[in-house]
Amino acid sequence: MSTALAGKVAVVTGATRGCGRAIAVELGSAGATVFVTGRTTRERASPMARPETIEDTAELVDEAGGRGIPVRCDFTSEADVDALRASIESEVDGGIDLLVDDVWGGDPFVEFGTEYWESDLDKALTVVHNGIDTHLIALHKLLPLVVGKPGGLVIEVTDNDNDDYFGAGIPYYLVKCGIRALGRALGAELKNKGCTGLAVTPGFIRSESMLDLFGVTEDNWREAVNDERPEFAVSETPHYLARGVVALAADPGVERFAGKTLASWSLMHTYGFTDTDGSRPDFGRYFREVFLPGIDPRTVDPAMYR
Numbered sequence: 001m002s003t004a005l006a007g008k009v010a011v012v013t014g015a016t017r018g019c020g021r022a023i024a025v026e027l028g029s030a031g032a033t034v035f036v037t038g039r040t041t042r043e044r045a046s047p048m049a050r051p052e053t054i055e056d057t058a059e060l061v062d063e064a065g066g067r068g069i070p071v072r073c074d075f076t077s078e079a080d081v082d083a084l085r086a087s088i089e090s091e092v093d094g095g096i097d098l099l100v101d102d103v104w105g106g107d108p109f110v111e112f113g114t115e116y117w118e119s120d121l122d123k124a125l126t127v128v129h130n131g132i133d134t135h136l137i138a139l140h141k142l143l144p145l146v147v148g149k150p151g152g153l154v155i156e157v158t159d160n161d162n163d164d165y166f167g168a169g170i171p172y173y174l175v176k177c178g179i180r181a182l183g184r185a186l187g188a189e190l191k192n193k194g195c196t197g198l199a200v201t202p203g204f205i206r207s208e209s210m211l212d213l214f215g216v217t218e219d220n221w222r223e224a225v226n227d228e229r230p231e232f233a234v235s236e237t238p239h240y241l242a243r244g245v246v247a248l249a250a251d252p253g254v255e256r257f258a259g260k261t262l263a264s265w266s267l268m269h270t271y272g273f274t275d276t277d278g279s280r281p282d283f284g285r286y287f288r289e290v291f292l293p294g295i296d297p298r299t300v301d302p303a304m305y306r
Contacts, residue, residue: 004250006031011084011145012137013075013138014102015247016040019157019206023100024057024240026246028066032098035088036061037073039105043074047108052208075103076135081141087147095149098249101138103155105130106175107209116170124171131156135182152195153249156183157241161201161263161284171296180261187259196254199261202241203283204231214269225302233302234286240264240275247271279306 001143008025014020016038024034036058039046045100052053061068075082086217088096109123109130116124136158146152160166165173186197206221214224214232225233244267248254251271265282267273274280286305290297 002030004030005097005234005246008032008097008124008249009035009088009094009095010098010100010249011035011037011088011096011142012100012102013073013134014104014157015057016046016048016054017050017057018102018209019205019238019241020100020102021052021057021060021128023157023235023245024068025060025064026239027098027249028061028068029064030246030250031066032249033067033069033085034058034061035091035096036068036070037075037084039072039074041070041072046074046105048105049108050209055263073100075138076105076130076131077138078141081137085141085145090266091142095145095152096142096248097146097149097152099138099142099146099152099154099246100157101135101155103130103134103138105134106172110169110172112169112172114169116237119169119171127171131172132178135179139182139186144239147193147195150191150194152190153254154186154190154195154197155179155245155248156186156197156199158199158201158261158304161261161266183261184259191255191258196258198248198257198259200245200263200267201242201261202236202247202264203281205238205241206235207238210235227298230297230300230302231283231286231291233283234283234305236264236281237276240268240273240281243273243275244268244271247273269304281306 012024015024016037058070060066106127109126111119159176183199194209214225241264265284
């Protein structure tokens, strides 16, 4: 545990699981008070149909040394986000220091591998609604709590650090490009307010749902590395990106990154942190040197990229 963010107040949207949960916990380990927000509680599940809850995340924040405050919030609902803002204002004075916008909610509706024109249009539009509108609602309602505090930081969480199309389907691609665009816009908009806006992305993350998909746990995940998915060997825990977020939040010169999209591996090279197992995965380098040239990944030692 460190005290780098002692006295700081953060809000993490989509903090129920994945990168959102890890970011909340790592912020807590640095001493922050964290409003843990999302739809899944111990009494009420979300359409994601996952077992993780915001109360679980808040308890992990407490155990890490911070203060976790769970607040149920559906970011498609303006009324819910208004209630979240009121809850924050009732707990803390003077605004918040950090807003991490990690809402997603698209998993039940994404049709990977289906041609867009053959897909379910309602599902496609729901992916975009859950993936972009939620961020716009959160920003509209919560940015006033950030811009009122000099040095405030807003971080948008996306997938990939550039706008090259990587074949995940048009709705998913549109959402993730949109989040990067929000990071660029926030970088420009917030600069005049003495605050910083940017975006971040993980590499190949071993989230709870990804581990379930591969039929492994964090303890035995390497058993899932095979000839069909050798790149899984260069995967990272959600805490890898989360440690980068903590480093950004503690950096007095963070404004130099305004408008950028920073990957977990870029943050690692900048700040020198490691993943939870002490490794330093560089999925970006792996992608450039193995995927793009069309090299058979089975002929490559993945240890070179960790």
